Amino acid sequence: MNEKEIEECKALAKKIRLHTLKMVFKGKSGHIGSMLSTADIYPVLYKKVLKVDPKNPKWPERDRFLLSKGHGGAALLACLAECGFFPLEWLDRYYCDDGKLSGHISHHIPGVEFSTGSLGHGLPVACGMAMAAKRDGAKHRIFVMSSDGDLNEGSTWEAIMLAGQHHYDNLTMLVDYNRLQALGCSKDIIDLEPLGPKLEIFGWKAIEADGHDPQAVENALSRLPLEPGKPSAVIFRTVKGKGVSFMENEYKWHYGGLVEELYLKAKAEVEAM
């Protein structure tokens, strides 16, 4: 990316953060930490990587993106709205009575490929899509965003084994690897380390990248598959609550709600980023 494109991605990431803070505050919802940790990945994904058309969300040749950590959906929704998949006004009534946007993402929203919310569902479905695409000779690619918690689920590992076994190199798993989950540090609950080597033992090609550096995100996703004949895993090192000093690396912001004072403080910090 050139300097201008990098700045555009950063500007979009800032908008995503501001939208999500406002959505969570107004809707009195949670999961803000999980949303902020992905906010720098989506701009690169939607502006530089995924072949999608906001005017034609069901375009058959689109790349498929499944957010398996559906609880972080507000950040994706903010990105989709900014990209023109649906009106920005919809964000105002996130998590509200008679609003269009629920706390966990729904395929009823333009641009959302698959509904999730319970962890461990994204990767198996993506494997099915990868299998069908291979058989059809289709060129589109399948991407899944996983997370520490999503990688606790047995069904995710069932699919990791399957994807390696069947060489789904049209499949890429992005891991929002912020090392925290609902009740604490991942290393104290289910230590996934060493994650990359584990995936490689199961037949994947895995790399790590800084999930908050747009250029690093693009570099990681610019040449897929990472190795022909293998599914790709990009483990993004991220910070839960990134951009808000009192949220960063604090697991309580997995669920924590925002009172007005904290919302305004968080908003000011993101605006100053």
Add this chain to the structure above:
Amino acid sequence: MRKIFNKELLKIAAERKNIYMILADIGYGEIEPFANTFPDRFINCGVAEQEMTGVACGVAMEGNTAITYSIANFPTLRCLEQIRNDVCYHDADVKIVIIGGGVAYGELGMSHHSTEDIAIMRALPNMVVLVPSDGAETKAATHAMLDYKGPVYFRCGYKNEPDLHDGREIADFHIGGSSQIRDGKDATVFFAGTIGVDAKKAVEELEKESGISCRLVSLYSIKPIDREAIVRAAKETGAIVVVEEHNLSGGVGSAVAEVLMDEGLSGLKFKRLGLPDVYVTKIGCQRWLCEEYGIGPTGIKAAVKAVLGE
């Protein structure tokens, strides 16, 4: 019945190139023709039912029909959330076929019995529930299921179950229909699935031994259910017994009772026969267990006599 299902599936899949079979390492001796004929539409996911169901959903979401197939409750309860969140919520064209409903795998024990499946599957929005009772119904149900676009639960028999239709093909089989096996005036016995052989025996013996004339109806479609046939039976015969190889809670009897209550037909003579909210712990074959647990011919005959006050 499972042989008939697999034979029909093979024929249909030869014509329809978008039918996939997604397995979890079950199906030995039956699925090989599909696997060998259509290797690019077949995958054995390993012993991983959650993944199997998710893969099937992903395949279906790309414009295909995906069949998951396994023993008893493996492809239902083990992966119920995948069926609910992935398949049913997305209205994906996934067909969940179980082999050996009820206590078909009797001697194998409780882990291989499927005695809550109908209640659970019919509680899921978007799900169609089919429970064929013999070979003729299995053949027709296989076609009806694959002609329908959307989630279907198909409870298939495991053995060479006896034919209940005297060699007839079922021309008017349809989702939401039922099959009247014989007519009668004193009571109607409804059933679903392979317990039909016991129901038929009971009805025939009732006539021979006691002169009681029973209508016998296979409710092969539990959801949607044939409301018209149930209402007609209530009005024309005045007494209804429902027998099922399933827990009493939420199963076929409950589904029939719901129709009767909804239609205001509450003054009927009515009896449900099923497993009385227990796990089957006795050891034995399917027919022996049904008799032991009061849903075999002896229990059915007693129930009909009881509702008729005899």
